[in-house]
Amino acid sequence: MGAVGGSLLAGLVILGLITYHRKWPYLWREWITTCDHKRIGMMYIILALVMLVRGLSDAIMMRLQQALATGGSMGYLTPDHFNQIFSAHGSIMIIFMAMPFLVGLMNIVVPPQIGSRDVAFPFMNAVSFWLTAAGTMLVMASLGIGEFSKAGWSGYTSLTEKQFSPDTGVDYWIWAFQIAGVGSTLSSVNFLATIFKMRAPGMTFMRMPMFTWTSLFTSVLMLFAFPVLTAALLLLTLDRYLGMHFFSNDLGGNMMMYVNLFWTWGHPEVYIVVLPAFGVFSEVTSTFSGKRLFGYRSMVYATAAITVVSFAVWLHHFFTMGASPPVNIFFGIATMLISIPTGVKIYNWLFTMYRGRIRFTTPMYWTVGFLMTFSIGGMSGVLLASPPANYVVHNSLFVIAHFHNVLIAGTLFGFLAGYSYWFPKAIGFKLDEKWGKLAFWCWLTGFYMAFMPLYVLGFMGMPRRMHHFTNAVWHPWLILAAIGTAVIVAGVFCLGIQLVVSIRNRKINKDITGDPWDGRTLEWSVSSPPPEYNFAHIPVVNDLDAFTDMKERGTAYVRHERYFDILLPANSASGPLIGLLAFMLGFGMTWYIWWLAIAGVMGIIIVMIMRMSDDNTERVVTADEIGTIERKRHEMIASARNNEQPLRILP
Amino acid sequence: MNTITGPASSTEKPFNYDSAANREFGFWLYIMSDLVLFAVLFATFVVFGRAYAGGPGPRQLFSLPYVFAETLLLVLSSAVYGIASSGSRANRISAVMAGLGPAFLLGLGFIFMEAREFYQLIVGGNGPARSAFLSAYFTIVGTHGVHVLFGLIFMAVMMGQVLSKGLTAMVASRLKRLGMFWHFLDIVWIGIFSFVYLVQVA
Numbered sequence: 001m002g003a004v005g006g007s008l009l010a011g012l013v014i015l016g017l018i019t020y021h022r023k024w025p026y027l028w029r030e031w032i033t034t035c036d037h038k039r040i041g042m043m044y045i046i047l048a049l050v051m052l053v054r055g056l057s058d059a060i061m062m063r064l065q066q067a068l069a070t071g072g073s074m075g076y077l078t079p080d081h082f083n084q085i086f087s088a089h090g091s092i093m094i095i096f097m098a099m100p101f102l103v104g105l106m107n108i109v110v111p112p113q114i115g116s117r118d119v120a121f122p123f124m125n126a127v128s129f130w131l132t133a134a135g136t137m138l139v140m141a142s143l144g145i146g147e148f149s150k151a152g153w154s155g156y157t158s159l160t161e162k163q164f165s166p167d168t169g170v171d172y173w174i175w176a177f178q179i180a181g182v183g184s185t186l187s188s189v190n191f192l193a194t195i196f197k198m199r200a201p202g203m204t205f206m207r208m209p210m211f212t213w214t215s216l217f218t219s220v221l222m223l224f225a226f227p228v229l230t231a232a233l234l235l236l237t238l239d240r241y242l243g244m245h246f247f248s249n250d251l252g253g254n255m256m257m258y259v260n261l262f263w264t265w266g267h268p269e270v271y272i273v274v275l276p277a278f279g280v281f282s283e284v285t286s287t288f289s290g291k292r293l294f295g296y297r298s299m300v301y302a303t304a305a306i307t308v309v310s311f312a313v314w315l316h317h318f319f320t321m322g323a324s325p326p327v328n329i330f331f332g333i334a335t336m337l338i339s340i341p342t343g344v345k346i347y348n349w350l351f352t353m354y355r356g357r358i359r360f361t362t363p364m365y366w367t368v369g370f371l372m373t374f375s376i377g378g379m380s381g382v383l384l385a386s387p388p389a390n391y392v393v394h395n396s397l398f399v400i401a402h403f404h405n406v407l408i409a410g411t412l413f414g415f416l417a418g419y420s421y422w423f424p425k426a427i428g429f430k431l432d433e434k435w436g437k438l439a440f441w442c443w444l445t446g447f448y449m450a451f452m453p454l455y456v457l458g459f460m461g462m463p464r465r466m467h468h469f470t471n472a473v474w475h476p477w478l479i480l481a482a483i484g485t486a487v488i489v490a491g492v493f494c495l496g497i498q499l500v501v502s503i504r505n506r507k508i509n510k511d512i513t514g515d516p517w518d519g520r521t522l523e524w525s526v527s528s529p530p531p532e533y534n535f536a537h538i539p540v541v542n543d544l545d546a547f548t549d550m551k552e553r554g555t556a557y558v559r560h561e562r563y564f565d566i567l568l569p570a571n572s573a574s575g576p577l578i579g580l581l582a583f584m585l586g587f588g589m590t591w592y593i594w595w596l597a598i599a600g601v602m603g604i605i606i607v608m609i610m611r612m613s614d615d616n617t618e619r620v621v622t623a624d625e626i627g628t629i630e631r632k633r634h635e636m637i638a639s640a641r642n643n644e645q646p647l648r649i650l651p
Numbered sequence: 652m653n654t655i656t657g658p659a660s661s662t663e664k665p666f667n668y669d670s671a672a673n674r675e676f677g678f679w680l681y682i683m684s685d686l687v688l689f690a691v692l693f694a695t696f697v698v699f700g701r702a703y704a705g706g707p708g709p710r711q712l713f714s715l716p717y718v719f720a721e722t723l724l725l726v727l728s729s730a731v732y733g734i735a736s737s738g739s740r741a742n743r744i745s746a747v748m749a750g751l752g753p754a755f756l757l758g759l760g761f762i763f764m765e766a767r768e769f770y771q772l773i774v775g776g777n778g779p780a781r782s783a784f785l786s787a788y789f790t791i792v793g794t795h796g797v798h799v800l801f802g803l804i805f806m807a808v809m810m811g812q813v814l815s816k817g818l819t820a821m822v823a824s825r826l827k828r829l830g831m832f833w834h835f836l837d838i839v840w841i842g843i844f845s846f847v848y849l850v851q852v853a
Contacts, residue, residue, distance in 0.1 A: 223680060246783060253783050
């Protein structure tokens with residue numbers, strides 16, 4: 001109940017403050033109804049950071065429970081509650097933290113990086129965001145109304161069948177995943193069309209920045225993997241709501257079908273969340289080493305190889321569940337093969353740094369921490385890929401240690417690197433370096449303290465998801481893991497303080513030129529934050545590091561004599577409305593309130609038809625307005641020059 | 652960028668987001684993604700194709716002539732839609748309507764036949780909860796049917812748009828995408844007819 005109270009109180013305080021400051025019209029106009037990719041990207045990342053705190057709270061509760069529940073003690077959580085917490089933790093961290101974070105970064109970075117004014121379908125972009133938000137709201141609603149799933153984030157059947165999980169928890173889980181998943185599929189269509197169709201003249205495929213490449217491959221994975229999740233959840237829904245027999249124990253059902261389908265999505269999903277992080281690391285190492293990315297082509301092909309092979313490894317999630325040895329061997333080898341392109345990437349980053357003039361900024365800290373830690377996680381993954389070894393540690397804490405080792409060090413460090421790297425671009429001032437580095441050190445040491453003991457415990461035979469235990473030998477390690485979690489929590493507090501301090505010092509840390517790091521790609525060629533239209537004139541690209549090329553040839557910051565009207569997507573209330581209706585649908589289905597669910601579906605159809613019939617979805621930014629904005633920008637650049645603030649600012 | 656590379660017109664929109672070409676490309680991507688959904692349902696049907704659980708199998712349940720009639724309706728609907736497509740290219744509203752109307756009615760006939768088939772199965776005690784085989788059958792055929800239903804709604808909206816707006820560039824682009832959707836559903840149905848009905852009964 002504390003969580004409900006806390007969330008409600010925080011929500012009410014925020015709503016109260018908005019009302020007190022009369023910011024509702026501003027919020028509605030500039031944020032809620034916006035179709036601007038930069039605003040949508042920021043909303044995604046705010047959502048992701050909020051859910052990071054929520055998922056972390058679950059982690060704290062789990063670690064505390066396992067540190068206490070030994071020697072006859074049952075800890076402070078009931079088994080039911082504990083099961084809900086680990087199910088929520090996994091679901092939230094993957095679908096409502098990692099996914100929004102990566103789509104948010106893609107939204108902020110990809111269009112300006114390829115010299116575009118927006119994504120291919122700005123309105124659909126807003127719909128994607130509001131569907132993700134609707135899914136998140138369903139998870140949050142389960143805190144107070146009813147309960148969440150107790151069947152783990154992967155929702156294995158037959159446990160999730162109506163017979164064994166009769167309450168609302170699994171339904172909340174299904175609809176939260178289903179609605180957010182549709183949003184992700186739409187995002188993938190959007191970013192594929194954006195990257196294929198909207199690149200600036202001269203930007204051939206092999207001149208695309210690495211982050212754009214990884215976004216492209218992540219979108220490919222999303223396009224092909226998410227429908228499998230949609231289908232698996234649909235079949236489970238039919239089992240639960242209409243009494244069908246796909247995954248039931250009787251009348252011909254087969255629970256392994258679900259497990260196969262879930263991981264056919266689930267394994268590409270881990271590459272979906274890690275590839276954009278690889279993109280961030282590529283941008284960061286290249287920028288802060290002052291060098292072109294080493295082995296750019298091999299990096300592209302390595303990413304492509306990971307994309308393809310990631311669809312052929314799903315069975316390694318259940319080596320022990322009855323497949324024949326030849327099948328297990330195939331998937332074991334395929335899994336080990338993935339480490340080859342990943343290794344190529346690691347060496348490319350190292351060689352990019354080699355003989356570079358490295359500047360150790362916060363994003364660079366995250367990157368170096370990633371290289372070390374992720375390599376360890378990757379190697380424990382190769383160990384798990386061997387079926388005989390897998391039999392020994394399957395379903396133990398070793399597995400937990402492994403995937404946190406790759407997901408925290410790979411995905412989360414990557415996103416936090418991206419957060420501090422592109423923060424000045426999105427907001428207009430730099431984040432405080434001191435608190436950022438402190439946050440990094442807390443996360444890094446906290447990570448090792450929290451998860452290295454889990455490797456040991458895995459070897460000692462401790463299964464995952466245990467509510468309490470009697471083996472006293474495990475206890476010290478679990479206490480160590482709990483202390484590690486506390487250090488990670490300190491890291492999150494540092495991130496919070498960093499934000500507050502940076503906002504307070506925003507005048508000092510202001511990014512005047514739009515290029516605070518001596519950046520190499522096009523997003524740094526525009527002001528921070530970029531104007532709504534990003535580029536008054538679409539740039540022409542001559543090189544992989546397009547902006548570095550412009551700076552070297554003296555063609556950056558060129559003043560144009562004439563400006564032209566630009567069409568931009570007009571605001572639309574339909575996006576948030578569809579999100580609201582989708583929430584009604586999910587909530588109605590979860591609680592068997594059929595009229596609400598039907599109203600949600602009908603509402604969505606009506607809104608779509610109305611949107612389809614509306615041909616005035618654009619508005620004009622006039623040449624005069626653009627002229628005014630651009631003149632101001634050039635005055636700022638001139639003032640930076642006159643004050644002898646070099647355009648290439650070194651820390 | 653030394654020279655100014657602005658376009659000749661006063662409204663610069665070189666990378667048309669939301670342009671007709673982008674929308675069509677995006678629609679192809681959506682179709683690929685939807686095909687994966689159907690691929691999963693086909694795979695599911697193959698897995699459960701013999702899981703009768705002591706209940707009736709395809710030979711007892713399906714009538715090939717009936718399903719063949721259904722197939723004819725849908726295929727004809729798709730063919731007639733071609734009249735609308737070529738009419739849209741020739742900018743002739745009457746031809747577009749002459750294609751859309753029959754295509755809509757034929758599609759509606761398909762849905763009615765399918766609903767009747769479902770109804771008779773359920774009334775006969777062979778609903779989707781009878782066996783895993785019937786679950787898989789109802790799901791793949793039903794999912795296709797829901798797609799056809801959405802296609803029909805889309806088609807009704809487009810008839811309204813053609814009459815009220817005329818064949819503007821946007822309306823023509825939507826007609827093209829509706830055509831892609833309609834033919835795509837046809838192809839999926841051919842798969843269903845072959846693997847769900849024909850192979851199972853024969």
